[in-house]
Amino acid sequence: xxxxxxxxxxxxxxxxxxxxxxxxxxxxxxxxxxxxxxxxxxxxxxxxxxxxxxxxxxxxxxxxxxxxxxxxxxxxxxxxxxxxxxxxxxxxxxxxxxxxxxxxxxxxxxxxxxxxxxxxxxxxxxxxxxxxxxxxxxxxxxxxxxxxxxxxxxxxxxxxxxxxxxxxxxxxxxxxxxxxxxxxxxxxxxxxxxxxxxxxxxxxxxxxxxxxxxxxxxxxxxxxxxxxxxxxxxxxxxxxxxxxxxxxxxxxxxxxxxxxxxxxxxxxxxxxxxxxxxxxxxxxxxxxxxxxxxxxxxxxxxxxxxxxxxxxxxxxxxxxxxxxxxxxxxxxxxxxxxxxxxxx
Amino acid sequence: xxxxxxxxxxxxxxxxxxxxxxxxxxxxxxxxxxxxxxxxxxxxxxxxxxxxxxxxxxxxxxxxxxxxxxxxxxxxxxxxxxxxxxxxxxxxxxxxxxxxxxxxxxxxxxxxxxxxxxxxxxxxxxxxxxxxxxxxxxxxxxxxxxxxxxxxxxxxxxxxxxxxxxxxxxxxxxxxxxxxxxxxxxxxxxxxxxxxxxxxxxxxxxxxxxxxxxxxxxxxxxxxxxxxxxxxxxxxxxxxxxxxxxxxxxxxxxxxxxxxxxxxxxxxxxxxxxxxxxxxxxxxxxxxxxxxxxxxxxxxxxxxxxxxxxxxxxxxxxxxxxxxxxxxxxxxxxxxxxxxxxxxxxxxxxxxxxxxxxxxxxxxxxxxxxxxxxxxxxxxxxxxxxxxxxxxxxxxxxxxxxxxxxxxxxxxxxxxxxxxxxxxxxxxxxxxxxxxxxxxxxxxxxxxxxxxxxxxxxxxx
Numbered sequence: 001x002x003x004x005x006x007x008x009x010x011x012x013x014x015x016x017x018x019x020x021x022x023x024x025x026x027x028x029x030x031x032x033x034x035x036x037x038x039x040x041x042x043x044x045x046x047x048x049x050x051x052x053x054x055x056x057x058x059x060x061x062x063x064x065x066x067x068x069x070x071x072x073x074x075x076x077x078x079x080x081x082x083x084x085x086x087x088x089x090x091x092x093x094x095x096x097x098x099x100x101x102x103x104x105x106x107x108x109x110x111x112x113x114x115x116x117x118x119x120x121x122x123x124x125x126x127x128x129x130x131x132x133x134x135x136x137x138x139x140x141x142x143x144x145x146x147x148x149x150x151x152x153x154x155x156x157x158x159x160x161x162x163x164x165x166x167x168x169x170x171x172x173x174x175x176x177x178x179x180x181x182x183x184x185x186x187x188x189x190x191x192x193x194x195x196x197x198x199x200x201x202x203x204x205x206x207x208x209x210x211x212x213x214x215x216x217x218x219x220x221x222x223x224x225x226x227x228x229x230x231x232x233x234x235x236x237x238x239x240x241x242x243x244x245x246x247x248x249x250x251x252x253x254x255x256x257x258x259x260x261x262x263x264x265x266x267x268x269x270x271x272x273x274x275x276x277x278x279x280x281x282x283x284x285x286x287x288x289x290x291x292x293x294x295x296x297x298x299x300x301x302x303x304x305x306x307x308x309x310x311x312x313x314x315x316x317x318x319x320x321x322x323x324x325x326x327x328x329x330x331x332x333x334x335x336x337x338x339x340x341x342x343x344x
Numbered sequence: 345x346x347x348x349x350x351x352x353x354x355x356x357x358x359x360x361x362x363x364x365x366x367x368x369x370x371x372x373x374x375x376x377x378x379x380x381x382x383x384x385x386x387x388x389x390x391x392x393x394x395x396x397x398x399x400x401x402x403x404x405x406x407x408x409x410x411x412x413x414x415x416x417x418x419x420x421x422x423x424x425x426x427x428x429x430x431x432x433x434x435x436x437x438x439x440x441x442x443x444x445x446x447x448x449x450x451x452x453x454x455x456x457x458x459x460x461x462x463x464x465x466x467x468x469x470x471x472x473x474x475x476x477x478x479x480x481x482x483x484x485x486x487x488x489x490x491x492x493x494x495x496x497x498x499x500x501x502x503x504x505x506x507x508x509x510x511x512x513x514x515x516x517x518x519x520x521x522x523x524x525x526x527x528x529x530x531x532x533x534x535x536x537x538x539x540x541x542x543x544x545x546x547x548x549x550x551x552x553x554x555x556x557x558x559x560x561x562x563x564x565x566x567x568x569x570x571x572x573x574x575x576x577x578x579x580x581x582x583x584x585x586x587x588x589x590x591x592x593x594x595x596x597x598x599x600x601x602x603x604x605x606x607x608x609x610x611x612x613x614x615x616x617x618x619x620x621x622x623x624x625x626x627x628x629x630x631x632x633x634x635x636x637x638x639x640x641x642x643x644x645x646x647x648x649x650x651x652x653x654x655x656x657x658x659x660x661x662x663x664x665x666x667x668x669x670x671x672x673x674x675x676x677x678x679x680x681x682x683x684x685x686x687x688x689x690x691x692x693x694x695x696x697x698x699x700x701x702x703x704x705x706x707x708x709x710x711x712x713x714x715x716x717x718x719x720x721x722x723x724x725x726x727x728x729x730x731x732x733x734x735x736x737x738x739x740x741x742x743x744x745x746x747x748x749x750x751x752x753x754x755x756x757x758x759x760x761x762x763x764x765x766x767x768x769x770x771x772x773x774x775x776x777x778x779x780x781x782x783x784x785x786x787x788x789x790x791x792x793x794x795x796x797x798x799x800x801x802x803x804x805x
Contacts, residue, residue, distance in 0.1 A: 056456030059411065063452045067444035069418050074441040077433020077511070084422030084429075085744035091423050092755040096762055099412040103766065106408040110773055153746055303434040304504070304513040311438050318445030325453040325476075332457055332464050341783070342397075342460055 002305050009309065010302040011283070013075040016315050018278045020071055024064035025270045027326075030263075031058040033181020035101065035128025036174060038121060040200060046193050047121060048109060051344050053188040053337040058105065060329060062098075067322075074311050076301040078152070079285045086146075086154040087138060090161065094134050101127035109344045129174065136173030140166030143277060144223055145289030152286075152296055165222055172211040176273075179204040179250075180266045187259045188337045201254055201262075212247060216240075225287060226280035236279060243272045349740050351752040352424040355759065357725075359416050361718060362763050366410035368717050371485060371534065372541015372572070373403050374478030379568050381474050385467060390785045395565045396474075397462070398782035399545065402774065403477075404459050409770055411452070413763070424752065428732055428742035434513045435501055435520055436491045443487035451480025482534065489530045490521055495733045496724070497594045499523035503736070512736065525590045529724075532583040536720065538576040539680060539713035545569030547710035548778055550703040561782050563697060566706075570691065574684040580677055591727075592640040592648075595734065597659045598727035600651045601666040603627070603636050612636035612648035617671055620664040625652065627667070660729045670723040676716040683709060 002009055031054040041047050073080045084091055104124035108117055144165045147155045182204045186197040219226055230236045246269045253262035281287070285301060288294035302308060345351075377399055384392035418440070421429050457465060457473040465473070500519030501512040514520055549566030552558045592599045599605075604620035604627030605612045614636045618629020634644035641648070651659050660666060683705065690696040697703070732739040 052460075056460040059408075059452040059455060060449065062411075062415075063444065063449045066415060066418060066448055067441070070437065070440040070444040073418075073421065073429060073433055074437025077430045077437060080422045080433065081426030081429040081744065084419055085424070085426040085746050088423050088744075088747050088751050089754065091419060092758060095416045095419060096758060098415055099762060099766070102408055102412040103769065106405065107769060107773060110776070303437060307434045307438060307514045310514065310517045311441055314438065314442050314445065318442070318449075322445060322449045322453075325450065329453050329456050332461055340463065342401075342462060 002309075004312075009305050009312070010075075010298040012312060013071075013302065013308050014278070014282065014285075014298050016312070017068060017071050017075060018274065020064055020068035022271045022274045024061070024068055025274055026267045027061035027064055028058070029177045029180045029270055030054070030184040031061055031181065032128050032132050033177035033179065034185055035124055035181070036132060036178050037181055037185070037200065037204075038125040038128070041193070041196070044117070045339075046196075047117075048339060048344065049189060049193055049337055050185055051105065051108065051124075052339060053185055055105075055337075055344050056333045057329060060326060062102075071311075071315075075303055075308060076285060076298065077303060078301040079296055082152050082154075082286065082296065083138075087161070089158060090134060090137070094131065097127040097130045097134070100124075101131060105344065132174045132177050133170045136170030137161060137166050139173065139277070140169030142286065143169065143219070143226060143280065145225065145287035145295075147290045148286065148288035148294045148296075149290070150294055152294070155290070165218055168211075168215055168218055172208075172215045175204070175208040175211040176266075176270065179208045180263075180270065183250075183254070183259055183263045183266050187263060188335075190336050198257070201259075205251055205254055209247065209251070223280075225292075226277075229279050229282065239272065239276055239279070243269060243276065246272060345749050345753060348743055348747060348749045348752055351749055351756055352743060352747075353739065355424065355752060355756045356420060358756070358763075359413065359420060359759055361721075362767070363410070363413040363417055364718065364721065365714065366406050366413065367481070367485065368537035368540035368714070369406045369544060370403060370410055370541070371478075371481045371537035372539065373399060373406065373544065374474075374481045374541070375538055375572055376541055376545050376568055377403060377474050378478050379572070380565070381471050383568070385471055391560050391564050394782045394784055395561050395568075398561075399565070400458055400474075402777055404455065405770070405773055405777065407451075407455060409766060413766070416759070423755075424744055424747060425732075425742050426744035426746075428737065431511045431737050431742070432495070432733060434511060435494060438514070438517070439487045439491035439494070439521075443484055443491075447480050447483035447487060449480075451477050451484065454480065485534055485537065486530060489533050490523075490526050493526040493529045494520055494523050496529070496728060497523050497525040497590070498733060498736060512733070524594055525587075528583065528586040528590045532580070532587045532720070535576050535580045535583050536713065536717045538572055539580065540717060542569040542572035542576060543680075543706075543710045543713050546573060546706050547708070550706035551778065552781065553697050554700060554703050554707065558781055558784065561784065566697075567691070570684065570687055573680070574688050577677075577680045577684045581681065584674070584677060588639060592636075595728060596649045597651065597654050598666070598724075599636075599640075600649065600654075601660045601663045601727050602670040602723060604663060604667045605636060605648060606650045606652045608650040608653040609647050610650070611645055612640070612650070614639065615667075615671060617675075618667070620667045622661075622663050657730065660727055662726050662729070666723050666727040669719040669726070673716045673719040673723065676712050676719070680709075680712060680716075 004012060007015075034050055034054050038047065038050060041050055069080075072083075100123050104120040104127065108120035108124065111117070141161055141163075144163060147160065149155050179201070182197060182201040186194060186201050189197055230240075246265050250262050250265045250269065253259070253265065283297045283299065284295045285298055286296040288296075303311075346354075377396060380392055380396040380399065383389075384396055454473040454476040457470065458477055461470055461473065498512065500514060500516035500521075500523065502515050504511055504513045545565050546569035549562045549564075549569060552562035553566065588599075591602070603612060603615060604618065606625045606627070611634045613631040613633050615627065616630040616632070618627055618631065620627045637646050637648050638644050640646075651663065687696055687702065687706070690699060690702070728734055730738050730740065732742045
């Protein structure tokens, strides 16, 4: 098989999609988290400030999901079809939640009426929480494995998705995004709102540490295939170790109110956890927990070598572009958020 | 309960038709915004800044709905059409990935600057962002239409595997991109989008003129809209003709359905209007005898392949539907040319804004390009049935194997309810924005320094 720098093409594409999903987690993670925390703020001005803190960037962040979806379609069409048709109802609800979240942000401040704003505030926060939980649930099921037969057909029911492990992962995701979002918001605000957020950040970090410990134990005990790769290459054990160290660092930086550093670390921990997940999964994308032979590997699912190569070129041209204007936009809107007549 | 196929097709048709209200508007508005802001930079007149800011807000509303309903489309391929996704992924995927990475990211990234960046970046950088957003929306159309065109006229591929495991594999990227219908369909779609956006601008301008509000602003926006619309309307004649030519060459069954032409041995007529009796396979109406023969072969007397020569299972069933949608689209296209040319002549005579009847027509004419865009797609997509990938994959074979009719029924009802709500909210908010009108800055003052002070003073409590 053709290789580039010692890695075959499906592996490269696995890395690209992993990179996109990580980008999505790091970027949309904080605005979903901010959404999940939205109702903790009671004053109208505070709500507008936290909404406008993500105002110029949330749309660009969500694009990473769209690109990741497109990349999955392009690189592993089999998986794209299998995953989305298997998770049919959850995905439809996910899409509706994405719609409601988008219009809530867009519509909320367009009218001054109290009931109107309250309605969209609730819709915004609930949809943010729902989206995060659902993302976590899908992730949890992918880690845990699902019953698949030889024809790559799902043999479980809707209830199969709601296994305790997946539910745990979905709450861990929520905790992580809430922490990530809270750190982002505390960087962007000042005065009373800042003071309130410092407390919130602290609570979020405790919530996440608890979830993190539970998830680590549950994974070690109930999901042995995730740790297989680490047994083969013990050097990889450094990664979970790094994750723990970073977590401690986040806590330390929060305590000493170095929020920018804390934010950088929370970006790294999201990446780190997704890398752990990717290592556990590789070279499979979908793990069958009834018979490992029915798992779908990247080699079975990949598009043709030619197609993968073309798309790697597209990604190689596109990624620096996307990164450069992402950085440009974040740089333009750096500093504390202020309201003006164009704000949400 | 109807079958999974019917339900999935209804759901796809409904969600894409609803989605397609928005992207053409953003593409067309994007062009108008570039002109408006360009005029502001060139002349420094506050009126252009005011209308730019006004239309950016409306652009954001439309863009938001376009994104919200567009994400549904991307994932719907996987949820409802898993076999199709597997079949075309190798080819379609690269176009979709390119769309996301080149177009959508550009558009969404710079939209933030457009909306919230007035006081944070210089005028030049803001204008640059406007251009990027406009480009982003056009790039988006390019990749999506290429993917769709590949399904109409596949090229640059080979088939691997067989039966349900078969899939199309790319052999030549540029042949895929530049497949026989890409350019014709893309230009037709883009010009249709320019019409949709510019007619919205004119509609709002005309409304203010009729109400005697924002005289300077409304005339300025109307002129910007008209300048785009008149060029687009005339161009559409040309791109439309090119599109018809490719159809006649590559999709004879669709062409025959568009003109209700059944008999392969007969000279083919071109109808101005008419009715297809699909049972008796007969078409009646006002026609140009031999018109279709002329379009296809350049001669009024040469026969054209008719529907009867195509096996029943390989030809579209809804012939009258294709016929009517196609003819209505053409009729609207001609109307748009007449409308815009009339307006241009009157503008030249400096009488345009005195003709209230014409202003009233323009208020409502915003619906015409929208309807024509929709109808054109109906004709194109229904006309290629029963194929989802022309000549290669049947729509009925393209479904997800695991999805049941109950599930699709559930999601269809869900989307119907949500989209009805979305549409009501869209119209409501659009209407509020229009009645609020542009925020007008003092005409006499020079803008720059004073302007930012005003901004600070305007911050709501």
